[in-house]
Amino acid sequence: MKTDELNFLVVEDDDFQRQMLANMLRSLGATSVIGAGNGKQALEIIRGVSPSPVDIALCDLNMPEMDGMEFLRHLGQENHNVAVIITSAQDSKLLASVAKMTTMYGIKLLGAIGKPVMPTQLQELLAKYGDAEIKRQQPVAARSFTLDEILQGIRANQFEPFFQPKVDLKTGQLVGAEALARWVHPEHGVIGPNSFIQQLEQSGNIDNLTFLILEKSATACRSFHDKGFKLGISVNLSLASLDDATLANKVAQVVYKAGIEAQYILLEITESAAMTNVAPALENLARLCMNGFSLSIDDYGTGYSSMQQLTRIAFRELKIDQSFVKDCADNEALRIVIESSIDMAHKLQVKSVAEGVETQQDWDTLKSMGCDTVQGYFIAKPMNETVFRDFMANYSQRAAHLLSPSGQKEGKLKILVVEDDDFTRRIILRVLHDSGFPDTIDVDSAEAAIRLFEANLFDLVITDINMPGMNGLRFVQLIRAGKTHAKPETRIVALTSFSQTEILGTALALDINGFLVKPVIPAVVEEKLAKAMSERLHLRPPVAYEIVKTELESLSGNENQPPKIPHGAAITQENRKARNSNGKLNVHHLALLRLRPGMLLTEDVNLKDGTLILSSGHTLSELSINRLNDLKELLPTYGIAVQEMSKDS
Numbered sequence: 001m002k003t004d005e006l007n008f009l010v011v012e013d014d015d016f017q018r019q020m021l022a023n024m025l026r027s028l029g030a031t032s033v034i035g036a037g038n039g040k041q042a043l044e045i046i047r048g049v050s051p052s053p054v055d056i057a058l059c060d061l062n063m064p065e066m067d068g069m070e071f072l073r074h075l076g077q078e079n080h081n082v083a084v085i086i087t088s089a090q091d092s093k094l095l096a097s098v099a100k101m102t103t104m105y106g107i108k109l110l111g112a113i114g115k116p117v118m119p120t121q122l123q124e125l126l127a128k129y130g131d132a133e134i135k136r137q138q139p140v141a142a143r144s145f146t147l148d149e150i151l152q153g154i155r156a157n158q159f160e161p162f163f164q165p166k167v168d169l170k171t172g173q174l175v176g177a178e179a180l181a182r183w184v185h186p187e188h189g190v191i192g193p194n195s196f197i198q199q200l201e202q203s204g205n206i207d208n209l210t211f212l213i214l215e216k217s218a219t220a221c222r223s224f225h226d227k228g229f230k231l232g233i234s235v236n237l238s239l240a241s242l243d244d245a246t247l248a249n250k251v252a253q254v255v256y257k258a259g260i261e262a263q264y265i266l267l268e269i270t271e272s273a274a275m276t277n278v279a280p281a282l283e284n285l286a287r288l289c290m291n292g293f294s295l296s297i298d299d300y301g302t303g304y305s306s307m308q309q310l311t312r313i314a315f316r317e318l319k320i321d322q323s324f325v326k327d328c329a330d331n332e333a334l335r336i337v338i339e340s341s342i343d344m345a346h347k348l349q350v351k352s353v354a355e356g357v358e359t360q361q362d363w364d365t366l367k368s369m370g371c372d373t374v375q376g377y378f379i380a381k382p383m384n385e386t387v388f389r390d391f392m393a394n395y396s397q398r399a400a401h402l403l404s405p406s407g408q409k410e411g412k413l414k415i416l417v418v419e420d421d422d423f424t425r426r427i428i429l430r431v432l433h434d435s436g437f438p439d440t441i442d443v444d445s446a447e448a449a450i451r452l453f454e455a456n457l458f459d460l461v462i463t464d465i466n467m468p469g470m471n472g473l474r475f476v477q478l479i480r481a482g483k484t485h486a487k488p489e490t491r492i493v494a495l496t497s498f499s500q501t502e503i504l505g506t507a508l509a510l511d512i513n514g515f516l517v518k519p520v521i522p523a524v525v526e527e528k529l530a531k532a533m534s535e536r537l538h539l540r541p542p543v544a545y546e547i548v549k550t551e552l553e554s555l556s557g558n559e560n561q562p563p564k565i566p567h568g569a570a571i572t573q574e575n576r577k578a579r580n581s582n583g584k585l586n587v588h589h590l591a592l593l594r595l596r597p598g599m600l601l602t603e604d605v606n607l608k609d610g611t612l613i614l615s616s617g618h619t620l621s622e623l624s625i626n627r628l629n630d631l632k633e634l635l636p637t638y639g640i641a642v643q644e645m646s647k648d649s
Contacts, residue, residue: 002029003025003028003029003030003126004029004030004031006030006032006055006056006129007032007034007052007053007054007055007056008022008025008030008032008033008034008054008055008056008058009033009034009035009036009042009045009046009054009056009057009058009082010022010025010034010035010036010057010058011035011036011038011039011041011042011057011058011059011060011063011068011071012035012036012037012058012059012060012063012087013037013038013060013062013063013064014060015037017060017115018035018037019035020117021058021087021117022035024117024119024122025058025122027119028119028122028123028126032052037063037064038063038064038065038066038067039059039063039065039066039067039068039070039071039074040065040066040071042057042059042071043066043074043075043078046075046080046082047078053081053082054080054082055082055083055129056082056083056084056085056110056126056129057075057082057083057084057085058084058085058087059071059072059084059085059086059087060087060088061086061088061090061094061098062088062090068086068088068098069098069101072084072098072101072102072105072107073105075105075107076102076105076106076107077105079106082107082108083107083108083109083110083129084102084107084108084109084110085109085110085111085112085113085122085125086098086099086102086109086111086112086113087112087113087115087117088112088113088114088115089114089115089596089598090114091596092114092332093332093333095112095114096112096327096330096331096332096333096334098112099112099327099330100327110125110126110128110129111124111125111128111330112330113125114597115598116597116598118536143188143191143195144195145191145195145199147199147200147203147205150183150196150199150200151205151208153183153185153196154208154209154212157212158184158185158186159181159182159183159184159209159212159213160181160182160184160216160384160385161179161180161181161182161213161216161217161220161235161385162179162180162181162182162190162382162383162384163178163179163180163220163233163382163383163384163385164177164178164180164375164376164379164380164381164382164383165177165375165379165380165388165391165395166178166234166353166373166375167373167374167375167379168372168373169363169366169367169371169372169373169374170367170372174231174392174395175231175232175373176231176232176233176234176266176373177231177232177233177234177388178233178234178235178236178375178382179213179216179217179220179233179234179235179236180193180236180382181193181196181197181209181213181236182382182384183195183196196209197209201238201240204240206238206240206241207244207247210235210236210237210238210241211250211254213235213236214235214251214254214255214265215254215257215258217233217235217265218233218254218255218257218258218260218265219258220233220385221233221258221260221264221265222258222259222260223385223389224389224392225260225264227389227392229389229392230264231264231392232263232264232265232266232294233264233265233266234265234266234267234268234296235265235266235267235268236267236268236270236298237251237267237268237269237270238270239269239270239281242280242281242284242285243280243281244280244284245280245283245284247284248283248284248285248287248288248291249287251267251288251293252288252291252293255293261292262291262292262293263292263293263294265293265294266293266294266295266296266316266317267288267293267294267295267296268295268296268297268298268317268319269285269295269296269297269298269313269315270298282313285313285314286313286314289314294316294317295313295314295315295316295317296315296316296317296318296319296353297313297315297317297318297319298319300318300319300320300321300341315348315350316350316351317350317351317352317353318341318344318345318348318350318351318352318353319353319354319355320338320341320342320352320353320354320355320371321355321356322354322355322356322376323356324337324338324341325338325354325355325356325357325362325366325376326356326358326362328362328365328366329359329361329362329364329365335365335369338354338366338369338371339369342369342370342371343370345372346370351372351373352370352371352372352373353371353372353373353374353375354366354371354373354374354375354376355374355375355376356376357374357375357376357377357379358376358377358378359378360378362374362376362378363378368530413437413439413459413460413533414439414440414441414456414457414458414459414460415432415437415439415440415441415458415459415460415461415462416440416441416442416443416449416452416456416458416460416461416462417429417432417440417441417442417443417462417463418442418443418444418445418446418448418449418461418462418463418464418467418472418475419442419444419462419463419464419467419495420444420445420464420467420468421464422444424464424495424518424519424520425442425444427519427520428442428462428495428520428525429442431520431525432525435525435526435529437529441456441458445467445468445469445470446463446467446469446470446471446472446474446475447469447470449461449463449475450475450478450484450485453484453485453486454485457486457487458486458490459490459491459533460490460491460492460493460529460532460533461479461486461490461491461492461493462492462493462495462516463475463476463492463493463494463495464495464496465494465495465496465500465503465507466496466500466503471550471551471552472494472495472496473503473506473507473510473548473550473552474550474551476492476494476507476512477510477545477546477548477550479492480510480511480539480542480545481542481543481545481546482542488539488542489537489539491513491532491533491537492510492512492513492532493512493513493514493515493516493528493529493532494507494512494514494515494516495516495518495520496515496516496517496518497517497518498515498517498631498633498634501607501609501611501634502552502611503552504607504611504613504631504634505607505611505612505613506548506549506550506552507627508613508614508624508627509545509548510545510548511537511539511540511623512627513531513532513533513535513537513623514528514531514532514626514627514630515528515627515630515631516528531626535622535623535626536621536623537623538621538623589638589639589640589641589642590639590640590642591639591640592625592628592629592635592640595620595625595628595640595642596620596625597620597621597622597625598619598620599619599620599642599643600617600618600619600620600642600643601614601615601616601617601618601619601620601640601641601642602616602641602642602643603616603641604616605628605635605640607631607634607635608634608635608636609634613628613631613635614628628640
């Protein structure tokens with residue numbers, strides 16, 4: 001469905017911001033846009049509009065009478081078929097929490113945007129609406145069966161393993177599959193595990209299913225090997241089964257009978273039940289390891305004492321639960337949990353496996369974190385043995401598809417390296433090529449770079465600062481002020497040394513997108529480039545760059561002199577007073593991690609040696625906050641003085 005065919009509702013208490021969002025939507029093609037000043041008004045509109053029902057609602061959170069969260073709760077409870085975009089200046093963690101709450105209410109959430117909202121962000125989220133009709137995201141209730149019906153299905157051999165591929169993230173190679181139990185019911189079709197696992201565990205009958213699936217999985221594994229596919233198969237083993245001290249021997253017998261070696265069967269220990277009798281459980285697991293089986297701790301972080309189990313048992317694999325993987329690309333807290341789990345796995349010398357990978361973004365995010373193996377719908381859904389055999393036979397084509405999006409995206413990035421030192425320039429080029437950026441041109445001077453701009457457009461410029469002739473700061477100044485053929489918004493990363501603090505303040509004033517410190521480290525280059533290309537860049541008027549002083553003492557061979565505070569270097573904007581409704585000024589000293597775009601500096605920000613970086617009155621942006629974090633080792637530790645609006649003061 002096209003944008004001009006959709007009906008929009010903007011729920012925002014601030015008249016100016018509401019009008020801005022409406023204008024933004026119209027600029028993107030919307031023809032039907034109405035506004036509401038709070039959640040109560042929005043609900044009245046949604047309930048009352050039948051000829052033209054609302055398709056998408058843009059919703060602020062902090063509003064009078066009925067705030068955004070209450071509005072979303074009513075929207076979900078009343079089953080309105082409305083997609084939602086959350087817009088708010090609140091903390092990103094709070095936004096992520098409200099986003100999760102929204103989906104739990106069954107609402108189709110297109111995304112959450114921090115204010116100020118940019119047209120490109122809005123356009124990306126509107127594209128998610130798609131052509132299909134919006135469907136409520138409520139989980140399908142599991143069909144109910146009695147225990148007798150389930151056991152009868154097991155006796156009738158109606159349960160089958162469905163195989164979901166496991167893929168190495170670095171190489172894209174198919175390295176195994178997990179066998180997932182499915183009930184192929186003669187009347188109801190394929191039934192998922194939510195309809196039978198819990199009843200079997202609670203009744204003490206889970207072993208009946210476990211050994212049936214294990215036997216069929218081992219037999220399938222043998223047939224895969226016979227066809228030339230030397231894969232390992234993972235089979236789930238409930239903690240509830242480990243009370244039986246003879247379990248390990250029974251497992252070994254089933255696998256050996258199928259004619260498969262133990263090393264090709266990985267047992268995933270699920271934590272849906274607590275380990276009650278620890279001693280026999282540990283004996284079983286130790287015996288399985290001794291017999292050549294590998295063990296995996298499944299759904300790490302969601303069950304019973306996962307961290308304690310890691311210290312007790314010789315696991316070879318740690319599986320990160322899909323509840324952490326979903327939305328991890330947009331949720332900082334989830335990323336931290338996943339990164340710490342991957343780091344811990346590597347320190348324990350075990351493989352990290354992420355399940356629930358559903359998008360290219362999930363794949364790329366996990367790859368950047370160093371995860372070893374993934375599985376999920378992005379690769380393939382679980383499939384029966386026949387379909388999985390075909391999948392393996394045709395996997396090479398699928399592997400090319402999995403690996404190509406990232407490579408194509410990186411290859412499209414055109415980079416210019418400006419560095420007068422031949423050795424340093426060669427190192428940077430090698431690092432860029434090894435990191436997947438082949439479209440790179442290098443020159444040895446700013447003058448040569450400016451000539452290149454006449455016939456070339458670059459996405460990113462990496463420039464040295466201290467160069468003969470035109471120095472790098474003057475070069476950046478010309479780009480930002482629109483004095484070259486390059487786009488003023490071209491992303492720029494500066495090559496410099498943190499010992500030249502005078503340069504750092506001037507570079508900030510020119511809105512660079514990052515610092516690369518010599519000597520260049522490959523891992524740091526990838527991280528810096530990713531940040532440079534993803535952060536928001538809001539340029540100031542050209543005159544703001546033209547007045548920045550770029551001819552500095554430290555670039556004139558006088559680096560041993562005490563640094564002078566460059567009065568023209570720091571970024572300065574109109575010194576406005578932020579006051580609340582009662583006229584009171586709210587001033588805070590905040591740590592870097594708590595700074596947010598839109599906050600206003602109440603004091604100058606200086607490096608430890610006195611070099612001025614940002615002037616009082618500067619409104620913080622994502623760009624300036626990122627640069628302050630780049631320089632955090634050089635900043636005083638008492639915090640940054642900011643002021644913000646507060647309704648409580």
